[in-house]
Amino acid sequence: MVETAGGGPGDGAAEVLDRPLPDGVRRRVVQIVSDGFGGLTVAELPAQLRQYARFAPNRRAKFAGNAMAAALETDPLFRQRIGEKLREAQPELTGALDAGSPPPAADPLDVAAAAYVLRPTGWVKLVTAAGEEALRADAERADEESRAELERLRAELAVAREHTRAETERLRTELESARKEAESLHRKLRAALSDVKRGEAALRKTHAEMDTVRAESHAQVSAAESEARRLKARLGETEAALEASRKAAREGRSVEDMRVRLLLDTVLDAAQGLRRELALPPVSVRPAETVDAVEPGRMTPKDIAARALSEDDPAILDQLLALPQAHLVVDGYNVTKTGYPQMPLEKQRLRLLGQLSQLAAQTGAEVTCVFDGAELVAPVLLAPPRGVRVLFSKPGITADELIRQLVRAEPPGRPVIVASTDREVADGVARAGARPVASAVLLKRFSRS
Numbered sequence: 001m002v003e004t005a006g007g008g009p010g011d012g013a014a015e016v017l018d019r020p021l022p023d024g025v026r027r028r029v030v031q032i033v034s035d036g037f038g039g040l041t042v043a044e045l046p047a048q049l050r051q052y053a054r055f056a057p058n059r060r061a062k063f064a065g066n067a068m069a070a071a072l073e074t075d076p077l078f079r080q081r082i083g084e085k086l087r088e089a090q091p092e093l094t095g096a097l098d099a100g101s102p103p104p105a106a107d108p109l110d111v112a113a114a115a116y117v118l119r120p121t122g123w124v125k126l127v128t129a130a131g132e133e134a135l136r137a138d139a140e141r142a143d144e145e146s147r148a149e150l151e152r153l154r155a156e157l158a159v160a161r162e163h164t165r166a167e168t169e170r171l172r173t174e175l176e177s178a179r180k181e182a183e184s185l186h187r188k189l190r191a192a193l194s195d196v197k198r199g200e201a202a203l204r205k206t207h208a209e210m211d212t213v214r215a216e217s218h219a220q221v222s223a224a225e226s227e228a229r230r231l232k233a234r235l236g237e238t239e240a241a242l243e244a245s246r247k248a249a250r251e252g253r254s255v256e257d258m259r260v261r262l263l264l265d266t267v268l269d270a271a272q273g274l275r276r277e278l279a280l281p282p283v284s285v286r287p288a289e290t291v292d293a294v295e296p297g298r299m300t301p302k303d304i305a306a307r308a309l310s311e312d313d314p315a316i317l318d319q320l321l322a323l324p325q326a327h328l329v330v331d332g333y334n335v336t337k338t339g340y341p342q343m344p345l346e347k348q349r350l351r352l353l354g355q356l357s358q359l360a361a362q363t364g365a366e367v368t369c370v371f372d373g374a375e376l377v378a379p380v381l382l383a384p385p386r387g388v389r390v391l392f393s394k395p396g397i398t399a400d401e402l403i404r405q406l407v408r409a410e411p412p413g414r415p416v417i418v419a420s421t422d423r424e425v426a427d428g429v430a431r432a433g434a435r436p437v438a439s440a441v442l443l444k445r446f447s448r449s
Contacts, residue, residue, distance in 0.1 A: 015124045021116070022135075025127055026069060028113030033068040034061040036085030046071045046078050072117065083118045094118060102126065262325065263411040269324030314445035317437055321363040323415040329406055329434070330356060330442065331399060331420035332371040338421055338439040339446075353385050355446045360387030368406060372399035400425045407432040 021029070034057045037045075042053050049071055052064040060068075072079050087094040093110065096103050097120050102111045108129065115123035310316075320326060336348035343351070353369060360367040366389075373380070373392030384390040393402040403418060407429045410416050416434040419442040420426060426436035 015119070015121075021069075021127065022112075024109045025112045025116060028109050029072065029116050030061050030065040030068055032086055032113055032117055033072055033082055034058075034064075035089065036082045037068070039085050039088075040081055044078075044081055046075050049078075079117060079119070086114060086117055090114065097123075097126075263413050266325040266411075266414045312438070312441060312444070314441055314448055317417070317441055317445050318363070320415065320417045320435055320437070321359075321365040326363075326365040326415045326417060327410060328359075328365050328367045329403055329416060329418045329429075330367070330369045331403060331418070331422060331425060331439070332369045333399065334420045334422055334425075335439040335442055339443040349380075349382065353382075353388055353390065356388045357385035359445065370399050370402050370406070400428075404428050404432065407434045410434075 037049070037052070037060060038057065042050050045053060048067055049064065052060050052067070055063065072082065083094075093103065093106060093114055096106075097111070097115055097118055100121065102115075112127045112129070115126040321328060330352070332349065332352060333345075336343075336345075336352050340348060340351065349371065356367050356369055359365075367387060368389040368391060370391050370393070371380075373394065380392060382390060391402060391406075393399045400422060403420070403425055407416055407418065410433075412433055416429070418425065418429040418434050418436045419439055420436065421439040429436055
């Protein structure tokens with residue numbers, strides 16, 4: 001159907017297509033616009049198409065197809081310019097359309113697309129006819145494809161039927177054979193089930209026997225392990241005693257001899273110190289001297305009480321260290337963390353050992369400093385200062401336990417002083433016969449030097 005809109009009779013520009021452009025014709029139109037697009041300058045292009053000016057023809061047709069078709073329909077000047085490019089590219093086809101006699105051998109889609117662009121008289125009929133021709137061609141092609149597909153399916157169906165008959169016969173034969181085999185297997189299965197039941201009964205009996213044997217074995221193994229641990233402990237004790245005996249033999253005296261000798265030296269020094277303190281004359285005691293009385297120049301019990309010192313007075317530590325064969329044992333980290341906890345552990349140790357070295361030189365007492373080594377990942381590289389013995393506890397043993405071992409190693413009667421604020425340590429060494437003093441007392445003694 002052709003409608004005229006604003007033009008005179010026979011004016012193709014006035015004709016209007018009253019239906020959508022057939023798909024085949026539209027594709028050819030978009031291709032024509034895309035081919036002629038590249039021959040125009042950017043200024044000659046509509047504003048909505050200028051962004052596609054640098055696209056390749058195929059890419060332009062893919063991404064700008066709708067925009068080009070819309071511009072061709074609404075912009076007569078752009079359609080005229082594309083028509084000129086089409087005339088340059090296909091002069092024979094465009095000339096025949098202008099003459100009103102399209103080539104009979106030409107593709108109807110190409111003719112319709114060219115007529116849509118050039119808009120000669122009767123272009124709507126050409127576009128409509130091309131669309132109908134394309135539909136007929138598609139329908140004929142689909143019909144031919146359907147007939148070919150039908151023939152192929154019929155052939156496949158015949159082959160499938162023949163294959164099904166052969167397969168059915170084969171399956172019937174196999175089914176009969178399987179039925180006979182199943183009957184044979186069923187008989188064998190019943191026999192096997194009987195064997196399994198007998199085997200399960202025998203297995204339960206075996207498991208019960210194994211459980212009994214396993215329980216007896218576990219008991220024997222536990223007893224053997226206990227005996228082995230006991231023997232190993234006795235062996236360790238024996239080896240330790242043997243090593244101590246060998247060491248004592250090498251040194252020419254036993255540990256007990258050393259303890260007795262040390263205690264004897266302590267008693268002798270104490271006796272000599274007492275004689276010097278009391279200024280005793282080298283005469284025997286007279287009976288009259290045993291009578292309790294106050295002699296001129298002697299201190300009374302009141303005088304002695306008046307001279308008692310406070311527990312926090314560092315003079316107490318001086319009096320204790322002045323005792324014969326005195327041994328000062330220091331809880332290292334307890335003292336350093338009381339006096340200077342903000343310093344790194346290495347500097348804490350160095351500062352404390354330097355102060356202990358001065359104290360040992362001043363008093364002549366034996367000094368042992370104990371540090372907790374249970375958390376150390378590697379041995380501490382440290383050169384002990386003169387007069388100070390430095391010890392680190394072994395893994396699994398705290399410094400507190402090592403201090404108690406040192407106190408227990410001393411002979412009864414020797415003056416041992418332990419510097420620690422830890423109440424558990426102080427109580428433990430006091431029960432062992434040592435004299436505990438607070439870490440603050442030792443730090444005050446350092447500050448007085």
